[in-house]
Amino acid sequence: MVRVFIGVIVLLGLAGVVQAAGVKEQPAAGTVVRDRLRDGTPGPELVVIPAGSFRMGAINGGGDPDEKPVHAVTISRPFAMGRYEITFAEYDRFCQATGREKPKDGRRWFPFSNWGRDHRPVMNVTWDDAVAYTRWLSEQTGQRYRLPSEAEWEYAARGGIEERYWWGFSVGENRANCKGCGSKWDNKLTSPVGAFGANPFGLFDTAGNVWEWCQDNWHESYEGAPTDGSAWQGGEDKRRVQRGGSFGSKPRYVRSSARGRGNPDGRYVYLGLRVLREL
Numbered sequence: 076m077v078r079v080f081i082g083v084i085v086l087l088g089l090a091g092v093v094q095a096a097g098v099k100e101q102p103a104a105g106t107v108v109r110d111r112l113r114d115g116t117p118g119p120e121l122v123v124i125p126a127g128s129f130r131m132g133a134i135n136g137g138g139d140p141d142e143k144p145v146h147a148v149t150i151s152r153p154f155a156m157g158r159y160e161i162t163f164a165e166y167d168r169f170c171q172a173t174g175r176e177k178p179k180d181g182r183r184w185f186p187f188s189n190w191g192r193d194h195r196p197v198m199n200v201t202w203d204d205a206v207a208y209t210r211w212l213s214e215q216t217g218q219r220y221r222l223p224s225e226a227e228w229e230y231a232a233r234g235g236i237e238e239r240y241w242w243g244f245s246v247g248e249n250r251a252n253c254k255g256c257g258s259k260w261d262n263k264l265t266s267p268v269g270a271f272g273a274n275p276f277g278l279f280d281t282a283g284n285v286w287e288w289c290q291d292n293w294h295e296s297y298e299g300a301p302t303d304g305s306a307w308q309g310g311e312d313k314r315r316v317q318r319g320g321s322f323g324s325k326p327r328y329v330r331s332s333a334r335g336r337g338n339p340d341g342r343y344v345y346l347g348l349r350v351l352r353e354l
Contacts, residue, residue: 101153101354105277108155110216110352112168118216119165121155121352122277124231131229132297133332134237135244142332146297148226150304156223156231157349159268159279160287161208163192166200169211178204181264182344194267196285196347202315202339205288205348212350223351224306225291225316225334232282232319232331234275239330240282241274246326251283253320253329262323282329285347286317293336314338321345 102108104125110118132138132145163180170177178199181188200208205222212220223231238244240251248257252266260266269279290306293314301307314336320329323345327333337346 104153107158107277108352110212110218112215116168118212119161119350120158121350122158123354124154124156124227124276126150126153127230127235129230129233129235130237131226131300131332135239138330138332139334141295141334142297144297146300146302148230148302148304150227150230153354154227155352155354156227156276156278157351158273158277160196160285160347160349162194162268163197164194166197166208167192169208173207173211175204175207178342183342188264190264194269195265196268196280198265198285198344198347199342200288200347201342202288202337204342208348209350212352219353220350221353222288222290222348224301224304225289225318226301226304226306227351228287228289228318228349229331230304231276231278232274234278236275236331239332241331242272246329251280251329252322253283253324253326254322255326256283256329260322265322281319282331283320283324284322285319286321286324286335286345287319287347287349289316289318291316317346 106123108121128149133142181190209220234241252260254262293312317335
C-alpha cells in the first residue's frame with residue numbers, strides 16, 4: 076500500500092521503509108524508518124515497536140536477584156528502536172561533524188587489536204558519549220532521539236516472547252555472538268551487525284555482540300520500579316544500566332532479562348549502544 080504526503084512516499088507494512096520528513100500519520104508497527112540528516116544522508120535504520128504490555132524480569136525463574144521481582148509494565152505509546160546496534164560508520168560521522176575523537180575499533184590495551192569499523196557495532200563509548208550522539212541525531216533530524224529506558228529495551232528485545240531468549244528457552248547454536256553461542260566470533264571479537272536473524276519485532280543483535288547503554292540509573296532490584304516503561308533515574312548509585320550482553324558474555328548474560336551496569340564514564344571493548352526515536 077502506497078500513500079503520498081507532501082511529496083514524500085510512504086510504504087506501509089513490515090518490509091516498508093518510511094522517509095520520515097513530512098509524514099503526518101504514525102507508521103505501522105514493523106515499519107522501517109530512516110530520518111535524513113542535514114546533509115541529506117540517511118540516519119540509522121529504525122523499526123516501529125507497537126505499544127503493549129509485558130512481564131519484565133526473570134519470568135522463567137532463576138536469573139539474578141536484580142532481575143526480580145517480575146512485574147508488569149505497560150508501554151502506552153509506540154516508539155521506533157534502532158534496527159541494529161549503532162555502527163562505527165554511523166558513529167564516526169558524528170565524530171567527524173563534532174570534532175570528537177573516534178573510538179578505537181578493538182582493545183585499547185595489550186593485546187591491542189583492530190577489528191574493523193564500517194558495519195561493526197561501535198564500541199569503547201561511554202554513557203556520556205552515547206547521550207551526546209542521540210542529542211546530535213535529534214539536532215540533525217528535528218526528531219527526538221534518546222537512549223531507551225531499560226523497560227523499553229527489554230520489551231523490544233523480547234519481541235513478545237517470554238522465554239529466556241527471543242528464539243526460545245535454550246541458547247542453541249549460532250543464534251548470537253557470545254562466549255558459548257556457537258558462532259565463529261564467540262569470545263573473540265564483534266560480528267558485523269545483522270549477522271544473525273532478527274527477533275519478532277525486526278531487531279537484530281539484541282543478544283550478544285556488545286552491551287547497550289540504557290537511560291536508567293542502576294538499582295539492585297525491581298522493588299519500586301516504574302510500571303509505565305519510563306526510565307528509572309535518580310538515587311545514590313550513579314552507574315547506568317547496560318543490556319544485551321556481548322561477544323565475551325556467557326549465555327546466561329545474553330538472556331532477554333539479564334542486566335549489566337557500569338560507570339557513565341566507562342569505556343570498554345564490550346560496550347556500545349542502540350538508539351530510540353520517539354513517535
